[in-house]
Amino acid sequence: MTINEDTPKKKKEPFLYVLSLIASWLIALFPCIFLINQNFKLLGSDDLWLAIGVVSLHWFLLLLINLAIFREGHKASLATIIAVLPLSLFNTGLGIVQGFLPGFFYWHGLILFLIVYGVICFLIFQKLQQKNAFKINIIFGAVFLALILFNTIPMLVKNLAEKKYVERPKATAINHDLPSSHNRETLPNIYLFLFDEYSGKEAMNRYYGYDNQKFYNRLNELGFNISHSSRNYVALTKVELPNLLNLSVDGDNYTEAEKDALMQNPTLFNILKSLGYDIAIINDQNMISTPATFFKYRFESQGVFQVDESLLTLLIDKSVYFPFRSVAKGARLHEIHEMFDYANKLDELQSSNLFSFGYFLFPHNPFVVDEFGNDLNVSDYRNWNDPDVYVGQVKYANKLILNLVEGILAKDPEASIILMSDHASRWIFRQYNNAEIEIEDYDLENYYARNILNAVYLSGKKIDIEGYSGINTLRTVLDELFSLNLGLIEEAE
Numbered sequence: 001m002t003i004n005e006d007t008p009k010k011k012k013e014p015f016l017y018v019l020s021l022i023a024s025w026l027i028a029l030f031p032c033i034f035l036i037n038q039n040f041k042l043l044g045s046d047d048l049w050l051a052i053g054v055v056s057l058h059w060f061l062l063l064l065i066n067l068a069i070f071r072e073g074h075k076a077s078l079a080t081i082i083a084v085l086p087l088s089l090f091n092t093g094l095g096i097v098q099g100f101l102p103g104f105f106y107w108h109g110l111i112l113f114l115i116v117y118g119v120i121c122f123l124i125f126q127k128l129q130q131k132n133a134f135k136i137n138i139i140f141g142a143v144f145l146a147l148i149l150f151n152t153i154p155m156l157v158k159n160l161a162e163k164k165y166v167e168r169p170k171a172t173a174i175n176h177d178l179p180s181s182h183n184r185e186t187l188p189n190i191y192l193f194l195f196d197e198y199s200g201k202e203a204m205n206r207y208y209g210y211d212n213q214k215f216y217n218r219l220n221e222l223g224f225n226i227s228h229s230s231r232n233y234v235a236l237t238k239v240e241l242p243n244l245l246n247l248s249v250d251g252d253n254y255t256e257a258e259k260d261a262l263m264q265n266p267t268l269f270n271i272l273k274s275l276g277y278d279i280a281i282i283n284d285q286n287m288i289s290t291p292a293t294f295f296k297y298r299f300e301s302q303g304v305f306q307v308d309e310s311l312l313t314l315l316i317d318k319s320v321y322f323p324f325r326s327v328a329k330g331a332r333l334h335e336i337h338e339m340f341d342y343a344n345k346l347d348e349l350q351s352s353n354l355f356s357f358g359y360f361l362f363p364h365n366p367f368v369v370d371e372f373g374n375d376l377n378v379s380d381y382r383n384w385n386d387p388d389v390y391v392g393q394v395k396y397a398n399k400l401i402l403n404l405v406e407g408i409l410a411k412d413p414e415a416s417i418i419l420m421s422d423h424a425s426r427w428i429f430r431q432y433n434n435a436e437i438e439i440e441d442y443d444l445e446n447y448y449a450r451n452i453l454n455a456v457y458l459s460g461k462k463i464d465i466e467g468y469s470g471i472n473t474l475r476t477v478l479d480e481l482f483s484l485n486l487g488l489i490e491e492a493e
Contacts, residue, residue, distance in 0.1 A: 016134055017074070020078075020134055022141060024059065024063065028080075029052070029148070030085070030147060031055075031318065032051055033151065035311060036051075037152055048311065050311075054315075058084070058088075059080065063080045066079040066080050066083075069121065074130045074131075074137060078128075078137055082120055082121075087113075088315070088319050088320075090110075090113070090318075091319060092318045093109070094109045106323060186353075187276055187277060188459070189346075189415040190416045190417075190477075191356045191408060191417045191418065192356070192474075193360065193401070193417075194360065194420050195360050195401070196284075197364035198397065199394070199453075200228060200452045200453055200454070201216065201228040202229065202448060203448045203449065204424075207448070210391050215398040216455075219402075222406065224456060224457045225463050227455075227465045227473075229466060230454035230466075230467060231469065232470050233469065233471075235423035235424065235449040236423070237287070237422045240422040241287065242266075244471055245268045245290075247267050247268055247474060249471070250262065263289045265290075271484070272355045277353055278296040278354050279355050279357065280295065280354060281356075282342060282356075282357070282360070283300045283359060284339060284361045285361050287361065288357075297349050299342045332366060336368075336369075343356070343358050343404055344407050363396075365390075366381040367389045367392075369393055371393075371396050373396055390427070401419065405457070414459050415459070416457060416458050417457040418456050418473065419456075421452045424449050428445045429449065454473055456473060458480060461480070463476065463480060472489060
């Protein structure tokens with residue numbers, strides 16, 4: 001009779017163990033799911049599944065260790081729950097503690113965690129009954145399942161609604177009658193290179209006390225027309241890219257979905273295609289969402305950044321494993337070199353009729369290199385407090401840019417080359433967000449944050465672009481090259 005009474009209980013045990021395991025897995029996934037929800041529109045499926053896979057592997061290895069210690073599923077799951085979240089958010093917590101205790105370093109935190117975790121595991125092993133461990137697991141699992149659903153469902157509903165109803169906004173109409181005398185067989189190559197967060201001269205002087213004149217002097221020697229007072233409309237890449245590629249400011253007040261829609265059929269690409277150009281693109285971090293059908297040649301770096309990193313590396317940066325990010329740093333620098341190497345060979349793709357657009361998330365952070373090309377320490381990857389870090393990366397960017405344009409002009413002197421940025425360093429706003437300083441005059445600081453790199457080479461021809469935005473600079477270049485009579489639009493103040 002006793003056997004018969006115990007049999008149903010034994011049959012339930014595997015199911016209960018599974019529930020405990022699921023509970024600990026959900027908690028391990030929570031930081032990843034949270035970041036996915038925050039960055040859903042930026043993520044590719046490969047990036048998403050890789051991050052989930054690595055997080056799940058981390059959870060599984062912790063679980064195996066705890067199973068070896070406790071030899072019991074419920075207690076092992078509880079010990080894994082207690083370990084996985086602090087380890088996943090270790091660096092985030094370390095940063096909070098260091099705000100109060102500046103001398104509290106990584107190894108201090110790791111030793112403290114191991115001591116506390118050891119004490120908790122001892123108490124679980126000695127004092128806690130299996131059934132109580134199961135109950136605690138289920139409570140934790142239910143709470144985090146609710147948190148996951150609370151974050152995920154609204155995000156899915158919002159994105160599905162936007163994708164269902166959003167159409168491409170109508171960009172400002174541009175009438176361009178092609179000159180009948182235009183010879184489409186021998187069009188000069190055009191190179192447009194955009195360097196994200198490259199500060200214009202005014203912003204560089206204001207925020208870093210650095211005079212970038214040596215770089216501009218060399219561009220002058222090469223025959224570039226330069227504007228130091230140029231600024232774009234807003235200091236946001238996701239607004240400026242659609243604006244720039246559509247030669248208008250139609251993207252100012254659109255939703256994220258509408259901005260993305262503007263990128264699906266850009267006016268600039270259409271004009272150049274109608275003129276007889278093939279298009280090559282260098283697409284760092286897949287920021288340009290225009291369909292591949294627009295491009296004859298395409299180079300894309302790997303990964304998707306939220307601010308500066310892929311989802312996986314962002315998770316690593318928040319975790320106990322962040323000191324090992326030096327490997328990823330080296331990978332990012334290698335990626336930058338690959339893009340510039342490709343850009344240096346664009347002229348080899350075809351001798352004429354080629355428009356090359358290169359988007360570089362550089363010198364935008366992460367700060368991976370100093371002015372001499374050496375890898376930076378992991379601790380500097382988002383170091384906005386030391387001005388030498390950003391300035392050093394700009395100096396190295398200068399070397400790569402000058403090498404690029406000198407190489408193009410040596411082989412293709414009749415080409416047109418446009419060097420731009422979308423906005424300047426937003427140092428002061430990062431400081432403000434970190435509550436380190438207060439912004440006394442927001443409009444003034446926003447004025448400097450919009451100051452851009454703006455330099456144009458037109459086969460040695462002199463043109464006046466002083467004070468022009470990126471949009472008006474492009475409209476001027478098209479008018480000079482093809483007599484399209486686009487004219488200027490109202491400038492940013």
